[in-house]
Amino acid sequence: MNPRIYLLALGTFTVGTEGYVIAGVLPDVAHDLHTSVSVCGQMVTVFALVYALAGPLLIGLFQNVRPKRLLIGAALGFAAANLIAAVAPDIAALAGARVLAAMGAALFAAPAAAAAAALCPPKDLPRAFAVTAGGNALALTLGAPIGTIVGAGFGWRAAFGFVTLLALITAAAVWAGLPEIPPSTASAAGRLNLLRQRPIRWGLLTTLGLFLAAYTVYTYLSPVVHKATGLGSEGVAALMIVFGAGGFLAGRLIGSALAKHPIATVLRTALLVMTLLLAVLTLTTFMHLPAVAKVIAFPLLFTLGAAWWSGGISQQTRLAGLAPQQRSQALGLHFSAQYLGVAIGGAVGGLALSAAGAGAVPAVAGAIALLTILSVRQLVPDARPDGSAAADRELSNDATSV
Numbered sequence: 001m002n003p004r005i006y007l008l009a010l011g012t013f014t015v016g017t018e019g020y021v022i023a024g025v026l027p028d029v030a031h032d033l034h035t036s037v038s039v040c041g042q043m044v045t046v047f048a049l050v051y052a053l054a055g056p057l058l059i060g061l062f063q064n065v066r067p068k069r070l071l072i073g074a075a076l077g078f079a080a081a082n083l084i085a086a087v088a089p090d091i092a093a094l095a096g097a098r099v100l101a102a103m104g105a106a107l108f109a110a111p112a113a114a115a116a117a118a119l120c121p122p123k124d125l126p127r128a129f130a131v132t133a134g135g136n137a138l139a140l141t142l143g144a145p146i147g148t149i150v151g152a153g154f155g156w157r158a159a160f161g162f163v164t165l166l167a168l169i170t171a172a173a174v175w176a177g178l179p180e181i182p183p184s185t186a187s188a189a190g191r192l193n194l195l196r197q198r199p200i201r202w203g204l205l206t207t208l209g210l211f212l213a214a215y216t217v218y219t220y221l222s223p224v225v226h227k228a229t230g231l232g233s234e235g236v237a238a239l240m241i242v243f244g245a246g247g248f249l250a251g252r253l254i255g256s257a258l259a260k261h262p263i264a265t266v267l268r269t270a271l272l273v274m275t276l277l278l279a280v281l282t283l284t285t286f287m288h289l290p291a292v293a294k295v296i297a298f299p300l301l302f303t304l305g306a307a308w309w310s311g312g313i314s315q316q317t318r319l320a321g322l323a324p325q326q327r328s329q330a331l332g333l334h335f336s337a338q339y340l341g342v343a344i345g346g347a348v349g350g351l352a353l354s355a356a357g358a359g360a361v362p363a364v365a366g367a368i369a370l371l372t373i374l375s376v377r378q379l380v381p382d383a384r385p386d387g388s389a390a391a392d393r394e395l396s397n398d399a400t401s402v
Contacts, residue, residue: 002119005128007177008112009135011075014166015105016139018082019047021147021163025156032156033091046095047102048343052336055106059332062107067115067181067328071108071174078104079167086160104167109335114328117320118181127255129316134251137309140244145237194323194330199378203319206267207337208344209372210315213274214308215345216365217281218243220353227358228285229293239301246305254310263318267376270311271369277304278366285359312338 022029022043030040062070081100088094116128143166151159194200217224221243222236229235257266277300284293316334323330348368352360 002128004178005116005119005131007173008071008116008132009138010173011071011108011112011170012132012135013139013143014075014135014163014170015078015108016136017143017147017166018078018101018105018160018163019044020140020144021151021159025148025151025159028151028156029094033088033094035091039091040094043094043098045343045346047098047105048339048346050099050102051106052338052340052343054103055110055336055339056329056332058103058107059110059328063328067111067118068174068178070111071115071178072171074104074107074111075167075171075174078108079164079171080104082160082164082167086157086164106332106335110332111328113316113320113331115178115181117327119179123259124255125320126258126313126317129313129320130251130255133309133313133316134248137244137248137251137305141241141248145241194326194333197322199322200319200330200333202375202378203315203322204333204337205375206372207312207315207319207334208341209368209375210271210308210311211338211341212345212348213271213278213365213369213372215342216349216352216368217278217362219346220349220358220361223353224281224285224358224361225297227288228281228290229297230290231294231297239297242298243301243305246302246307247309250306250309251313254313257310258314258317263314263321264376266314267311267318268373270307270314271373271376273307274304274311274369275366275373277307278362278369281362282359282366285362 030036033040065073078101081097081104084100085094085097088097113129113132116132117125120128147159147162150162221240225231225236225239231239254266280296280300281304284296316331319330319334320327345365348364349361352364
């Protein structure tokens with residue numbers, strides 16, 4: 001695989017670090033800006049919604065810009081947004097910085113995945129997506145803890161300064177090491193046609209359900225884990241790292257799985273595993289058996305992270321295969337559906353928590369994962385990661401229906 005793809009993973013590591021590190025400094029931000037933690041928590045929602053709604057529009061607007069130039073500009077814009085956040089005098093300025101950061105992230109993530117696809121042969125497509133997505137998993141296991149430590153030692157503004165530095169390093173690395181890649185030749189009408197295709201719509205529904213299930217429980221992992229195991233904040237932080245480690249390992253292995261099995265099989269398996277694990281988490285939370293829960297919590301969260309990450313990389317491969325001539329646009333829609341799931345997941349999990357307690361959160365998430373299995377359908381004949389024209393047998397009738 002082309003080693004330059006790792007430069008793109010540096011960018012997803014940077015974007016992911018910023019997204020995760022804010023959770024670790026929210027109390028300090030709220031205290032310094034004289035507001036509540038719940039209000040500061042909406043900065044996550046602002047980022048997710050702007051990313052989801054503005055991402056496809058921005059990618060369409062800049063489709064004629066060469067990918068290398070676009071990625072450098074997006075990284076520099078992301079750096080500027082985090083610098084503004086680092087010096088924000090009030091919550092309104094911080095919200096504005098989060099809007100700009102979401103726009104920079106949207107202009108980097110999908111074009112980076114499309115650039116990774118352009119730098120490798122079709123058979124290596126899942127591995128390329130796994131590498132770029134692996135940057136985000138590494139952000140959870142390494143970047144966020146480092147950023148949180150920086151914030152604890154030097155103040156929350158230093159955490160955003162740390163991300164600013166990462167973004168500048170990313171821009172320099174892309175400028176120095178990434179080759180020129182031709183821009184997309186897709187027309188505006190072609191972009192609109194993507195959403196008219198039923199396989200694309202089914203694919204986006206799978207992405208939405210996958211991330212909605214994951215973030216319904218992940219957003220409220222602290223109260224769920226505390227109820228089930230009695231672990232405090234340090235234990236929750238350790239479980240978050242384990243969750244990310246599961247995703248990182250899955251990213252290293254999923255390419256081989258997709259080379260041997262149809263995407264539909266991998267996706268259904270990932271969603272079924274998520275459903276079963278969330279059911280176990282529900283039982284341990286409601287039954288309140290902390291001794292048992294502590295024993296199974298770490299392997300459970302590790303496997304949950306691996307299943308979720310496997311599904312996410314499979315979805316990128318699926319949508320890139322559905323629109324090989326419009327990869328950046330298709331992947332932009334994928335990431336928009338992903339962040340829409342993040343935003344809605346926070347609301348759904350909060351409603352479940354307030355209505356029925358901590359045990360209801362993984363129960364609702366598991367139900368969403370189970371229902372999402374129904375959306376794994378209508379793959380086009382060449383959606384297999386090896387580029388072959390053979391459709392999945394069980395989907396062959398749907399695959400020709402566009």
